[in-house]
């Protein structure tokens with residue numbers, strides 16, 4: 001079960017997973033990508049790409065919980081671009 005996200009310290013609505021919510025932190029630690037619906041898959045990808053392009057105004061604060069997900073997306077994209085080239 002998720003906690004009430006807007007009440008959490010450091011909450012930002014742009015984040016995929018939120019610090020201070022056990023469910024979110026667990027998903028981040030275990031990289032439970034399958035829990036993301038289509039909308040959040042797209043949001044996570046866009047967020048990772050904005051972060052990689054150093055568009056920090058768009059990204060806002062990155063939570064510890066979502067950081068492994070964003071890093072994974074960036075690395076997976078790099079890996080695929082090499083593997084498919």
Ligand SMILES: [Zn+2]
Nearest residue numbers: 002021023024
């Ligand atoms: Zn949560």
